[in-house]
Amino acid sequence: MKRQNPLLEELKKVLPEIAKNADKTEDLRKVPDENIEILKKVGLHKAFLPKAYGGYEISLPEFGDCIAALAGACCSTAWAFSLLCTHNHQIAMFPKQLQDEVWKENPDAMASSSIAPFGKYEETDGGIIFNGDMKWSSGCDHAQWAIVGFLRDNAEGAKDYCFAVIPESDYRIEDDWYSMAMKGSGTKTLNIKNAFVPEHRIQKAKDMMEGKSAGYGLYPDSKLFYSPYRPYFASGFAAMALGTAERMLEVYKEVTSNRVRAYTGAKVHAAIPAILRTGESTHQILAARAFLEKTWEEHAVYAEAHRYPDRYTLAHWRTNQAYAVKMCIEAVDRMFNAIGANNWLLDKEAQRIFRDCHMCGAHAYTDYDVCAQIIGREVMGLEPDPSLL
Incomplete structure (x- = not known):
């Protein structure tokens, strides 16, 4: 229901x-x-x-x-x-001390991120000194904090993928976002130099995936926070591909309904190719929505039951959204390829939708070449490949 x-x-x-x-x-x-x-x-x-x-x-x-x-x-x-x-x-998976710092005085405060583990650090008393030019921080102009990734040496001689939370006073935004698509996302670089990060602002990514983080159990009545962080972090990418594909279908119908062939005056909307493209794209977009809704609902059921997914389930969650993005891009391409040259002009909505939908599939988390390998190995009973995120 x-x-x-x-x-x-x-x-x-x-x-x-x-x-x-x-x-x-x-x-x-x-x-x-x-x-x-x-x-x-x-x-x-x-x-x-x-x-x-x-x-x-x-x-x-x-x-x-x-x-x-x-x-x-x-x-x-x-x-x-x-x-x-x-x-x-x-x-919400960090210690209460950090959550109070972020939200107690300003519950409207938000954080951007640059979670790829490219940050550099030095150990110091009570925490670390963080440095790095942290790229791909979407929406950073409107954030008061930043979540940044780095690899931290552990006692066993290995490295832990970790996140540090840093206030806006400790970084500078580099205005370097010049992109072909998602032009307005403000996905800029954070220049961080010698920022002290206390231990309570640091958590391991693995702990956030397994219910072992410092914030685990803080909200026993919650139906949201008993869940791994990554599927929630990545949920928007597939949702955006779906939204752009659904909008492209509306634009395609509107444009095609009023379109005539430039040299013959023939009406396009009743032509067999237009009808076929509309039909197949409709089915593909409906399939993407149904697939995503089923996957999202499974996330919710697990969270409400305070139950963490096993590896097989997590592999499906990790890859289902990427396949939905793939379907949405295919549907958008099918329509845009036949919508007419006029819609390549920069004042036309269709070309913006086309660009942005493709960008939804360009994120590391929606790379279907990676996701197909992840789910394929899991279905075949092979161990996960650590080179695949």
Whole structure:
């Protein structure tokens, strides 16, 4: 049974305003301040915020539907804001001391991230000294904190993949986001130099995947925080691909319905190729939504039961969303290839949707070449390949 989603109903009321700002968002190369304020008034930033700080703690299916709808209006805004939201889920796995630092005085505070473990560090009393030019920090212009990745030596002589949480006072944003797609996501670089990070702001990624982090069990009545961080962190990528594909279907129908062949005057919408493309794309997008909804609902059921997934289940969660993105991109390509040369012009919505949907499939987590290997090895009973994230 479909979950009720009052947050989605409130969000739908402001989507026309977000859509009007889509060109401005691309021109600014970041999400406009007014978009952030609109979405905060709706309360979307509270989706994964603990109730202890005034959050909603909505389920992943509810959140996925919201992000898909937002992406249909402006995918750049959805990309940045989705990550700002999902980072709350990750921060809730840190110690209470860190959570109080982030949210006690400002429950609207948000964090961007650069989680690839490229940061450099030195051990010091009570924590580490962190340095790095941390790239790909979407939405950082609107964040008060940053979650950054690094590899830390452990007592066994190996390295632990870790996250450090750093306040905005300890980094500088480098305005270097010039991209072909997702132009307005503001995915810039954080320049961090000699930032002291105390131990309570550091957690191991592995612990966050296995219910062993310092924040585990802080909210015993929660139906959200008994779950691994990574599927929630990555949930928006597939939701955005779905939202852009659903919007492309609407645009394609509208454009094609009014289109005539330039040299013959023939109407396009009743032609067999247009009908075939519409039909197959419709089925593919519906299949992607059904597949994602089933996967999201499974996430929610596990979280509500305070149950962590086994390796086989986690492999499916890890890879299902990438296959859904693949289907959405195929559907978008099928329609865009036949929508007409006029829609390559930069003032046309279709070309923006085409670019942004492809970007949804370019993230390391949605790389289907990687995901096909992960699920293939799991189904064949082989050990996981550590070179595959």
